[in-house]
Amino acid sequence: MWRAALAEKTQPAGTNLAIEAIDQNLWYGSFQALHEVNLAVERGIVTAMIGPSGCGKSTFLRSCNRINERLGYVRTTGTIHVLGFDVYSKDASAIQVRRQIGMVFQRPNPLPLSIRDNVLFASRLHRERRVTRADEAVMVESALREVLLWDRVKDRLDQKATLLSLEEQQKLCIARLLPTKPTLLLMDEPCSALDPEATSAIEDLIWSLRGNYTILIVTHNMAQARRASDECVFMLLGRVIEHARTDVMFVTPARQETADYIEGRFG
Amino acid sequence: MTLRHTDTLATKQTAPVDQRDRAWWLDFTAKTVVFFGGISAIIFIVSIFLFIATQGLDFAVHRLNWADFFTSPIWRPTSSPPQYGALALICGTASISLLAMLIAVPFSLGAAIYIGEFASGKKREWLKILIELLAAIPSVVWGVIGLHVIGPALVNIFHIDIGLCLLNAGIILGLMAAPIMTTIAEDALRAVPDTYREAAEALGATRWQVVWRVVLPHARPGLSAAVLLGIGRAFGETIAVLMASGHAIVMPTSVFDSVRALTATVAAELGETAQGDDHYQALFVLGVLLFGITFVINLTADRIIRGSRRQAT
Numbered sequence: 258m259w260r261a262a263l264a265e266k267t268q269p270a271g272t273n274l275a276i277e278a279i280d281q282n283l284w285y286g287s288f289q290a291l292h293e294v295n296l297a298v299e300r301g302i303v304t305a306m307i308g309p310s311g312c313g314k315s316t317f318l319r320s321c322n323r324i325n326e327r328l329g330y331v332r333t334t335g336t337i338h339v340l341g342f343d344v345y346s347k348d349a350s351a352i353q354v355r356r357q358i359g360m361v362f363q364r365p366n367p368l369p370l371s372i373r374d375n376v377l378f379a380s381r382l383h384r385e386r387r388v389t390r391a392d393e394a395v396m397v398e399s400a401l402r403e404v405l406l407w408d409r410v411k412d413r414l415d416q417k418a419t420l421l422s423l424e425e426q427q428k429l430c431i432a433r434l435l436p437t438k439p440t441l442l443l444m445d446e447p448c449s450a451l452d453p454e455a456t457s458a459i460e461d462l463i464w465s466l467r468g469n470y471t472i473l474i475v476t477h478n479m480a481q482a483r484r485a486s487d488e489c490v491f492m493l494l495g496r497v498i499e500h501a502r503t504d505v506m507f508v509t510p511a512r513q514e515t516a517d518y519i520e521g522r523f524g
Numbered sequence: 525m526t527l528r529h530t531d532t533l534a535t536k537q538t539a540p541v542d543q544r545d546r547a548w549w550l551d552f553t554a555k556t557v558v559f560f561g562g563i564s565a566i567i568f569i570v571s572i573f574l575f576i577a578t579q580g581l582d583f584a585v586h587r588l589n590w591a592d593f594f595t596s597p598i599w600r601p602t603s604s605p606p607q608y609g610a611l612a613l614i615c616g617t618a619s620i621s622l623l624a625m626l627i628a629v630p631f632s633l634g635a636a637i638y639i640g641e642f643a644s645g646k647k648r649e650w651l652k653i654l655i656e657l658l659a660a661i662p663s664v665v666w667g668v669i670g671l672h673v674i675g676p677a678l679v680n681i682f683h684i685d686i687g688l689c690l691l692n693a694g695i696i697l698g699l700m701a702a703p704i705m706t707t708i709a710e711d712a713l714r715a716v717p718d719t720y721r722e723a724a725e726a727l728g729a730t731r732w733q734v735v736w737r738v739v740l741p742h743a744r745p746g747l748s749a750a751v752l753l754g755i756g757r758a759f760g761e762t763i764a765v766l767m768a769s770g771h772a773i774v775m776p777t778s779v780f781d782s783v784r785a786l787t788a789t790v791a792a793e794l795g796e797t798a799q800g801d802d803h804y805q806a807l808f809v810l811g812v813l814l815f816g817i818t819f820v821i822n823l824t825a826d827r828i829i830r831g832s833r834r835q836a837t
Contacts, residue, residue, distance in 0.1 A: 324726050329644055356728030366723040369742050378737070379727040433727070 275300045275441050275471035276321055280335035283316060285328070290316045292495040294335070298488075300440070303463060303472045305486035305503065307479060309523065313495040314475045318443050321473070322358040323351040340440060356383060359434030359470075361444040365426035367418035367433075372410050375418045375429055376400050380436040400435040404428040404462055424455030428462065442466070444474040448481065460485045479519060483507050491515045576815060580808030587802060588809065597775045599784075601793070601803040608806050610813070612773045616690075616783035617814075619776045620765060621758035623694025624701055628754055632702040633747065636709035641735050652710075659703035663764040670696040670768025684780045688770035691779040696768045697758045705754040712746020713739060745828045752825035756818045762787035786810050 276298035283291035291313050298304045306314040319325040321339055336345050344354045356379070367375050376397045380388070397414065401407040406428045410421070418429055427447060434442060444463070448456040456478075463472060464485055476482050482489055482503065489503040491514070499506060499515045510516040517523055588608060596609025639651050674695055675687030716739050724734045740747070762785075770782025771792065790807050797804040 322726065324722065327722060327725065352728055352730050355726055360726040362719070362723065362726075364719065366719040368720055368723055368738055370738075378724070378729075382727065382729050382733055382737075430723075437728070 273300060274298065274338070275340060276473065277338040278317070278320075278335065279338075281317070281320065281337060282334045283313075283320060283325070284332045286330045290495050291320070291333075294495075294497055296490060296497055296500065298471065298473055300471045301468055302487035303467050303474060303485060304488045304490060305482035306473065306475045306490045306492060307477075307482045307518070308492035308498075309518065310477075312492040314490075314492045315445050316495075317492070318445055318473060318475050321441075321443055322355045322360055324355065324360065326351060356437060357439055357441070359431075359437075359439040359442040361427070361430050361434070361442065361447045363446045364450045365423055365430050367421070367426050367429050369417065369419055371415045372401075372418045372421070372429060373397050373414040376433045376436060378433055396436045400432040401429075403435055403466070404432040405458075406432060422455075423451055424458055427451060427455070427459055431459075431462065431466075439470070441471045441473070444472060446475050446477060449477060456481070479521075491518065493518070573812075573815060576808055576811045580805040580812060583802050583805030584809050584812075588806065593809070597773070599773050599789070601806055606802065610786070610810060612775050613784055613786045613789055613810070614813075615775055616769070616773075617759060617785040617787070619690055619783060620693045620697055620769060620785055621755055623690060623779065624697035624758040625751065625755055627695060627698030628702040628705055628758075629751055631698070632705035632750070632754070633709055635702070635706045636713055636747075636750075637735060637740075639706070640710045640713035641739060642731065652707075655703045655706050659707070661700075663700065663761060664767075666696050666700050667764040667767030670764060674768070678780075682780065686770060686782060688768060688782055689780045690769065690776050690783045693765050693769035693783070693785070694779070696764050697761055700761060700764060701754040701757045704757060705750045708750035708753060709743075709747050712743040712750060715746060716742045745831060749825040749829045752821050752828070756821040756825070759814065759821065760787060760818050762791050766791055786814050790814075 274297050276296065278294050278296045281291055281294040281296075282289065294313070294317060296317070306318065308314050316325065320333065321337055321344070323344060325331050325333075333345065336343050338344070339354065340357060342354070342357075343349060344351075368378060370378070373393075377393055380393075380396060398407060398411075401410060406425060409425065410416075410429075418426065421429060427450075431442075431447075447463075448459050451459060460481060463474065466472065467487075474486065486503045489499075489501060489506045490497060491499045491506070491510075491512075493514055499510060499512050501511065506515065507519060510519060593608055593610050594614075595611055596607065597612035597615075598607045598609040599613060600607040635651075635655065639648055639655075643651060670692050671688070674692050678684060678687040678689070678692055720738050720742065721734050724738045725731075729737065765785045766788035769785060769788065771784050771788055772782035773784050774781050776783045790810055793803070794807050797807065
């Protein structure tokens with residue numbers, strides 16, 4: 258049934274989908290981490306990926322912007338269309354793919370630069386026309402305002418970003434994605450290094466970005482998936498087991514494995 | 525099982541706590557040996573400095589004209605009256621080292637960036653091994669290369685009379701200093717956390733942008749230290765410089781002038797002196813000067829490295 262639902266979703270194709278993976282296989286050396294993953298992620302909503310450690314959810318996330326390829330021993334077959342482009346086609350460049358997609362990591366990883374330079378980093382990488390200081394100031398302010406960090410850091414934009422608290426760092430890591438106006442944000446357990454208060458602040462932030470951005474978020478935290486997502490993908494041993502609306506999945510999971518995982522019988 | 529356990533507990537004697545068994549003695553011996561190994565470095569450096577300093581002390585305090593020493597380019601210790609002007613020697617050493625760095629810095633930083641940031645797997649391992657081998661080439665071999673390969677090559681290319689000159693010594697010394705600088709610079713690059721690279725790449729940076737905007741700025745202290753240690757190496761090198769530089773006491777005005785280095789002067793002249801005479805003592809003053817310079821350079825490099833570590837944590 259879930260396959261049918263997915264097929265229905267995949268059929269209209271194109272415009273409505275942010276990510277569409279078709280028969281994605283991935284190997285780390287000789288270990289196969291993804292098996293025939295077919296997944297369609299709708300635009301403008303928050304989709305959570307859940308599953309036990311090693312189930313391939315992070316691997317899938319990291320395949321979408323090909324950041325996986327930093328490891329030399331990764332091999333893939335199948336395709337992923339992101340925003341309508343086949344990111345694994347021969348002509349696609351990983352660099353250009355990554356410029357369309359923002360990514361937030363498990364541990365906040367601001368660059369060892371000032372807060373301002375962190376926010377402007379991506380936009381400075383590939384600007385075609387001259388940008389004035391005033392433009393940059395606007396960019397910095399609006400990005401930091403969007404992540405609710407502006408009031409806390411506006412007086413110390415030249416301070417090193419690595420001196421901020423973890424929560425502020427993670428917000429900054431989200432803020433620095435915004436100036437280049439990506440439409441898709443990939444988040445790899447963005448709250449796992451944070452305390453509960455900071456977690457809820459980041460969750461609120463993610464929820465507020467919903468609509469303007471498509472968000473795919475990997476999480477270990479079932480409660481978080483339940484609170485802060487529209488749709489949920491359950492993965493197990495490199496396969497997608499179930500993909501449904503979050504409220505449906507958590508109340509009436511279609512598959513036994515999903516039910517077992519959600520109820521904490523393994524994981 | 526449990527029964528026997530309680531059984532032994534009840535009957536077991538308390539182990540003695542004041543016994544000096546084999547492990548204790550081994551530990552004691554090892555600690556002592558390692559302690560002397562550790563402080564031997566301090567003992568050696570202090571006694572070497574004292575030896576050099578005292579050998580030249582009498583002459584330096586009573587008979588050496590310090591103003592001449594630093595301002596006169598005329599070094600004629602065997603003429604009468606002898607003249608001890610070290611300026612040409614200082615300029616010789618400084619100019620050779622400067623030229624060596626102009627050659628070595630781009631080479632070694634380029635190599636370090638390639639090995640650390642672009643090469644991968646086997647290629648990287650091989651390059652590292654080869655560069656370490658390069659560092660192991662004896663300096664006299666470099667001297668022979670300067671004498672018989674680079675010298676004639678310079679004569680052919682630039683149509684100069686003598687191939688043994690500042691340029692020759694600079695090239696040789698640059699090549700000699702490059703491997704150690706590469707190794708240290710590569711360590712500095714590798715000390716940059718990979719999460720920074722990942723973050724920058726996820727933002728769409730090319731490899732070069734990652735290197736230029738993130739890795740190099742963060743590794744700058746370590747890279748400066750690499751350059752400083754290279755300079756220290758260049759200042760201290762003797763035999764290769766002696767063979768390649770032409771060993772003529774000249775204030776260098778072009779890269780094709782023959783020059784003489786402080787180290788080479790000591791090496792060439794010390795054997796001809798009578799122990800304890802003024803010439804002998806003057807050479808030890810040169811030694812103190814060299815010692816001081818390299819000491820300051822190494823200390824600065826060390827401070828930079830430590831400073832950057834503290835900043836990183």
